[in-house]
Amino acid sequence: MNANGKAIKYGDNVDTDVIIPARYLNTSDIKELASHCMEDIDKDFHEKVNSGDIIVGGRNFGCGSSREHAPIAIKESGISCVVASTFARIFYRNAINIGLAIIECPRASEKISDGDQLSINFDTGVITNITRGETYQGVPFPPFIQSIIASGGLMNTLKDQKE
């Protein structure tokens, strides 16, 4: 599986309160959540994001609350993958559980600039920066987690088990 798109770059400690502010959590409507995604850190995000784009963050991406609304809003916005140096742990498991691709790679996070054209191979963890002609080795998922993603998220593994 691959992701292809342009980088949208942010810094360290992008927290769930800026990914989806709590004032919008009175709904769990996916489209509405997506329309406010990243609003408090980047108010034009909703306008500029194109399907396939890749968010590139720094350290501790997704820190803060456990709201699954955060990876849901990102996924629904059309983002194909989030690359970061490190992820906050609840965000990390939420992304896996809902089937949003994420990949840890400190070098990529350091080298990629806003707007760079990227291609990511999830099987190998290799991130290619087409704009700069560079590649970075990210950490691919262990088999257990790959199997959750392959099922299309955690709840689907339940269905698979039942069948």
Added chain:
Amino acid sequence: MGMTMTQKILAAHAGLEKVAAGQLIQAKLDLVLGNDITAPVAIREFEKAGVEEVFDKERIALVMDHFTPNKDIKAAEQCKTVRNFARKHSITNFFDVGRVGVEHALLPEMGLVGPGELIIGADSHTCTYGALAAFSTGVGSTDMAFGMATGKCWFKVPTAIRFVLTGKLQKWVSGKDVILHIIGKTGVDGALYQSMEFTGAGLENLTMEDRLCMANMAIEAGAKNGIFEYDALTEKFAKEHGCKPWRVYKADEDAEYTKTYEINLGKIKPTVAFPHLPENAKTIDECGDVTIDQAVIGSCTNGRIEDLRVAAEVLKGRHVSENVRCIVIPATQKIMLEAMEEGLVNIFINAGCAVSTPTCGPCLGGHMGILAKGERAVATTNRNFVGRMGHTESEVYLASPAIAAASAVAGRLAHPDQL
């Protein structure tokens, strides 16, 4: 190699003799928690997957605390979804307005969480119950849905950082100052994917409120969980609160820690975390002149009775500055009653505070005290991210109840001794 407290609890719940850091396991859950924000998403996933029954109607807690009493129509719809689900599945521990409290204050109070248990909650501050020598951690709604269906959850076994506490806190210093001090040292990702394990002779000088507050903020250091070693106080609390039969897990002598911090409680000063990260810790004497518009005393971090007693001690016979709105929110109905019986509510109202029914309210910028552009609040809550309590250009300073109350009177960040 030996196991840490956390690793022992995980191993026991996974039916394994031994686990090692990095291992992926599936473990049995003693309790699954959700609230009015996270449970509706979990319920949608649960129903979408076609699951018909919950794994155990007594081991699920649904707490309507965030946007309640319903702040608007959408919030009302969310609560209704959860209420209907709770009725349909006869969930024993469903807490609605009138019985509800802020979840992480309510569950320990009700004896629903106890030593040695494994608890997940679709709320990041679920790590609070580590104060009771339990493993508890925040997860997302899908984990909650999976947990409600199967009674299980997947985990990566964490490494641990050990905090060896010695000494005794000084007057006006509390668990809040200790944990802000610690996060100031570790940074907001200093304990990422790890456990924070608290031990040492200083433990006996910490109250259960101090411990609950400290474990509550383990997530603000990025930790998976924070856990306190079981001692006489844990036992007393578990007995008094009628916890289910519990088990005690001690760390092995040769357990491995990635780091050990020695913390002398006697040296900790009142500490404030400046915007916009909990790691921006300064001692009160380093704060300078910071005027405030609002003070919030409450939340799952510091809305317990001991917190209110300290705030009342500062506010008694004094008046909140005319430039400050001071909002006091007891975390549960029981705490509200105690505060009334002890005369604390009178002290608050006479001092010019607004006292609210239990709710998360302003802590997450939900309702009951939202900040306008440019406004500043001192709050006993646990997060000061951009926009956390309102406008993205407002600011939150995290502090203890003593500092928040003193600041409400002074109109600026202040120590009670400065009044």
